[in-house]
Amino acid sequence: MAPPYDVARLRRRFPALASGLAFFDGPGGSQTPDVVADAVRATLAGPLSNRGDLTLAQDNAERAVVEARAALADLLEADPQGVVFGRSFTQITFDIARAMAKRWGPGDEVVVSRLDHDGNVRPWVLTAEAVGATVRWVDLDPASGELAMGSLDRAITPRTRLVAITGASNLIGTRPDVAAVAAATHHVGAWLYLDAVHLVPHEAVSLRTSGADLVGCSTYKLLGPHAGVVAGRPEILEQLHPDKLLPSTDAVPERFELGTLPYELMAGATAAVDLVADLVPDDEGATRRQRIETSMAAVATHEDRLRDRIEADLSERSGVTLWSRASHRTPTILATFADHDAGAVSRQLAEHGINAPAGTFYAHEAAQRLGLGPDGGLRIGVAPYTDDADVDRLLGALDETLR
Structure with a gap:
């Protein structure tokens, strides 16, 4: 116990x-807890340069990135090679939506919900409209505050390419049945994009078991610095080709991260995840993910x-x-x-x-x-x-x- x-x-x-x-x-x-602020300051104050392995400054930058991917992968139970960092969840969602839209055209459909924060609505609406795809809506029942699952069944069709849904409403807290949404989405061969920004501060979220193909959060909603993260299945990210500078790497997940990464914020995010994992002392042999699950429960x-x-x-x-x-x-x-x-x-x-x-x-x-x-x-x-x-x-x- x-x-x-x-x-x-x-x-x-x-x-x-x-x-x-x-x-x-x-x-x-x-x-913001002291350990997060300390990690940000220590990274900025220590030797720091662009990533590499020749000098201590390069090593510090590289370590900040590698450790942050591992920490957020544990937080979201995902593959570190699918963890994308950005300025905010909204910014990353716009970037991913534009990349996905290169695969869409007239006749394709995108499903969004009236329960969601606009950061998981407007990027999909705008990019779908830009390429002639159709936007279909899942309704919210005002009386119960629940996602109207009947309208979900009507919205998803064989032409659906993506379903974007929240894990929890930032306005009224509603937590829809993500597993049911995932099942309906995958039944027609579509992808599920899960906005877990408001859910992650209150429950251990898992990309692996949720049924989502991509899941995102904001580290500053869970004791961390101001940054956004989306974790996707690497095989999904490999199929997307965002706009980028010609000399920048085409590797996943780096192809989605424009410019130099915020090493200090990534170090702060790692510190936040470690603090969450230690909210409740657990067996010494437990993994960080297991400790996160215990703490969040x-x-x-x-x-x-x-x-x-x-x-x-x-x-x-x-x-x-x-x-x-x-x-x-x-x-x-x-x-x-x-x-x-x-x-x-x-x-x-x-x-x-x-x-x-x-x-x-x-x-x-x-x-x-x-x-x-x-x-x-x-x-x-x-x-x-x-x-x-x-x-x-x-x-x-x-x-x-x-x-």
Whole structure:
């Protein structure tokens, strides 16, 4: 039996928590632990140059890349040779979409969903339209917050080439049945592109077992620096030919990484993965992937308990609408208020030192389908470092604000 989750031990790693602020804005980006900042600084301050094996500076750059690919491969249970780094998940998705679109034309179809962040919608819509391919939509059921699986069956046809779906909604936390989507996708010979940006901070994600062909995340959503990662099956990436400079390598995954890589951010990403793997002390003989799975299971139990506390309180308040309704969801709560503007509530919470933003958070299609106004809703996100004292402060401030 694994030791209990020690949130107090984890909180000591975050200098930002010493500010006295309470952070419920993790879905937009987590706070940064000291070990990640130290890794970034050490890489920048040490001897560093372009990758190679002749000097210490070259070795340091090479090691940062190799170790980061290995770490993110463990995080996503993927092949290190399929791990692509970029400035953001959105940027990599645009690049991969343009590369895929070279294989599409009139008569081909691409499937996207109204549950997704626009970063996993617009790149596919724009590139499909540019080559004359058809875009088909999977609907969101506003009443349940669930992906409408019936519309998935109608959207996927023998002409489908790609299905892009989220592992978890960044707006309302809904976690669709990815295995069912993968089965339907592969039944017609299409590829599945999984946006796991909002899922990775709350569960151990696996490219190998999810059924996805490519899966992406943002390291800064899980305690790391600002960078994006997509892990794909190497045999899929080999079939894609992105635009690149003529002298740059055509090897996978480097053919997708334009220019010099951010070695310091890659070192920070490795440190973040190592910290996650050590959230719960485990057997010395366990692999890093096994330790990640143990840690993330403990994180999920901790976060869900805090989410239940918040939801129970909000559900008893008159005039509060909770939009996070799916049976399987992350600890992410979206609320609107009959007598209060969500933005005004967010500003009042900020005066209490509580970070809980309001908006639609680039989930454009979902916000439209739910009928949210331009201010969207108040999003309350629980993170691995959130504790009961944070929740007490939040509920107390909401009590004062909504009174």
